[in-house]
Amino acid sequence: xxxxxxxxxxxxxxxxxxxxxxxxxxxxxxxxxxxxxxxxxxxxxxxxxxxxxxxxxxxxxxxxxxxxxxxxxxxxxxxxxxxxxxxxxxxxxxxxxxxxxxxxxxxxxxxxxxxxxxxxxxxxxxxxxxxxxxxxxxxxxxxxxxxxxxxxxxxxxxxxxxxxxxxxxxxxxxxxxxxxxxxxxxxxxxxxx
Amino acid sequence: xxxxxxxxxxxxxxxxxxxxxxxxxxxxxxxxxxxxxxxxxxxxxxxxxxxxxxxxxxxxxxxxxxxxxxxxxxxxxxxxxxxxxxxxxxxxxxxxxxxxxxxxxxxxxxxxxxxxxxxxxxxxxxxxxxxxxxxxxxxxxxxxxxxxxxxxxxxxxxxxxxxxxxxxxxxxxxxxxxxx
Numbered sequence: 461x462x463x464x465x466x467x468x469x470x471x472x473x474x475x476x477x478x479x480x481x482x483x484x485x486x487x488x489x490x491x492x493x494x495x496x497x498x499x500x501x502x503x504x505x506x507x508x509x510x511x512x513x514x515x516x517x518x519x520x521x522x523x524x525x526x527x528x529x530x531x532x533x534x535x536x537x538x539x540x541x542x543x544x545x546x547x548x549x550x551x552x553x554x555x556x557x558x559x560x561x562x563x564x565x566x567x568x569x570x571x572x573x574x575x576x577x578x579x580x581x582x583x584x585x586x587x588x589x590x591x592x593x594x595x596x597x598x599x600x601x602x603x604x605x606x607x608x609x610x611x612x613x614x615x616x617x618x619x620x621x622x623x624x625x626x627x628x629x630x631x632x633x634x635x636x637x638x639x640x641x642x643x644x645x646x647x648x649x650x651x652x653x
Numbered sequence: 654x655x656x657x658x659x660x661x662x663x664x665x666x667x668x669x670x671x672x673x674x675x676x677x678x679x680x681x682x683x684x685x686x687x688x689x690x691x692x693x694x695x696x697x698x699x700x701x702x703x704x705x706x707x708x709x710x711x712x713x714x715x716x717x718x719x720x721x722x723x724x725x726x727x728x729x730x731x732x733x734x735x736x737x738x739x740x741x742x743x744x745x746x747x748x749x750x751x752x753x754x755x756x757x758x759x760x761x762x763x764x765x766x767x768x769x770x771x772x773x774x775x776x777x778x779x780x781x782x783x784x785x786x787x788x789x790x791x792x793x794x795x796x797x798x799x800x801x802x803x804x805x806x807x808x809x810x811x812x813x814x815x816x817x818x819x820x821x822x823x824x825x826x827x828x829x830x831x832x833x
Contacts, residue, residue, distance in 0.1 A: 469664060470663045471664065473664025473668055477664070478667070479671060481668070507748075517679040520683035521683055522714055523686055523687050523690050524714055524715055525713050525748075526754075526756050527748070530761060569715060573711065584717075586813050588813035625717060627744055627811065
């Protein structure tokens, strides 16, 4: 009897810990080898055969097709530089320059990877479309309300993901944070709807 | 007391095993991975354009709306595949995925040069079986080795602004992937 209770206890713990930690790893996008530049996180290894098992499991579950390393690198963030969650009801200012790449795109998604509906059908910008300052820097205002210049509408959703993709770039597995990879700063303002 | 502790420790170790097993098995058991999502839209040995992502629908999550995308499923069981993707105005890339969504090779128009991206896709064995003389004449052709018999080829053509999307889409219409 003791033996049976012990065995059942063991199996319950095993199932709970095992499945619970798998579920946690997949929902938290746990993945190794992130290239962290400010708030932006990229996983250049995910576009190679060297992809880690956690990233593989996450991608299989989400149904994503990762950007291949000979194509480009994708970075994403759901928080600003101070770690505050991006809120579609508030103005978020994305400002700065980007690492060298032939093209880049910045796109706004719901956390599950859908585009965000808005009256302009504006889902993001390509490097060609952005209005830049004389210094070469750009400023994008991610906001529920109409903004001058580079306005990326949020449709007022409460949380979203910004994705910055670089195509034909030297950015990759060997990139270290710092001067070789200047990323735009992200700041959540108090200017809310 | 010690006995219970042993049962608990045993449970924890078994839990670690369950965790690793499920993580490693997931890519092969996921029923809604990218390959499965595209299987209904994309033929074997032929490119199909994926519908542009909208807020309501997207063939796979996190598609870049600035790109026209076409995909082809391949099966190397009967022999190598010949791939031709015309280069569009701005930027074109081709990415190869295994059946279980690992991006094992990607090339863009700069690396490929010319007016189209042309290459042969085959397994390592098929490459080894190439007659030597044929290998010489094919020296200027790019050969890509697929780690799996089946998989997915995704061609992407960039539209720097929305008005250029139809041109990018048109370029992909002429893309071909078929047995040699």
